[in-house]
Amino acid sequence: DVKVTQSSRYLVKRTGEKVFLECVQDMDHENMFWYRQDPGLGLRLIYFSYDVKMKEKGDIPEGYSVSREKKERFSLILESASTNQTSMYLCASRPTGQGVYEQYFGPGTRLTVT
Amino acid sequence: SQQGEEDPQALSIQEGENATMNCSYKTSINNLQWYRQNSGRGLVHLILIRSNEREKHSGRLRVTLDTSKKSSSLLITASRAADTASYFCATADSWGKLQFGAGTQVVVTP
Numbered sequence A: 001d002v003k004v005t006q007s008s009r010y011l012v013k014r015t016g017e018k019v020f021l022e023c024v025q026d027m028d029h030e031n032m033f034w035y036r037q038d039p040g041l042g043l044r045l046i047y048f049s050y051d052v053k054m055k056e057k058g059d060i061p062e063g064y065s066v067s068r069e070k071k072e073r074f075s076l077i078l079e080s081a082s083t084n085q086t087s088m089y090l091c092a093s094r095p096t097g098q099g100v101y102e103q104y105f106g107p108g109t110r111l112t113v114t
Numbered sequence B: 001s002q003q004g005e006e007d008p009q010a011l012s013i014q015e016g017e018n019a020t021m022n023c024s025y026k027t028s029i030n031n032l033q034w035y036r037q038n039s040g041r042g043l044v045h046l047i048l049i050r051s052n053e054r055e056k057h058s059g060r061l062r063v064t065l066d067t068s069k070k071s072s073s074l075l076i077t078a079s080r081a082a083d084t085a086s087y088f089c090a091t092a093d094s095w096g097k098l099q100f101g102a103g104t105q106v107v108v109t110p
Helices: none
Strands: A004-006 A010-013 A019-025 A031-038 A042-049 A064-070 A073-078 A087-094 A109-113 B005-007 B010-014 B019-024 B031-037 B043-050 B055-058 B061-066 B071-076 B085-092 B098-100 B104-109
Touching (some): A019 A031, A019 A109, A042 B085, A042 B098, B005 B085, B019 B104, B031 B061, B043 B055, B043 B071
Antiparallel strands (some): A087 A109, B019 B071, B031 B043, B055 B061, B061 B071
8 A cells, every 4th residue: 555654733833934745655756746735725836856866846936845765755844934834735646657647645744823 | 725515514414314515516527526634634535527427326325427517416315423534526537537526524423
């Protein structure tokens, strides 16, 4: 079974702190994604990566950056956390291949910025 | 921006009843997927229907797709308490990028 793990289930940070959210997948997937989920808005794509050291902006990249130094690990960085970044953050991965579209999700990190 | 919009936003039914939820989208798609999310957890893929398909079944799930109306429906038959969750539709472009709707919250009471 594919396993996607996220470093923390719950995280509380202060405004202005630098925050790292880590995601690791164990199935050698090329593609990895970071979403945030807010009530009434569904999931919105922040960044994605289709290979090591490659990254692409999603729909809402402002205030975030990412790092992918190894294939299995995709990190989301909040350079200076703000209260409007309080949200549930979900990581997902997907292999590259013809007709392969299903994404595998981690359990999520609920981040609160005070 | 959201591509899919689910309807209804919330649904409450009794065990044994069928649950139907709908999804509308705006642009052309490669495929449409449905995911389930149990409270406070990650999403789990349920079923995928390609743009050239009209109906698909998986166990108690039935998905339809009408590309002329840009809409899809998910039917859960003979619902169980364990089906209590939020259900999301997601449209995929040819690159596999997903756009999610806001979800339908389903509560199944014993």
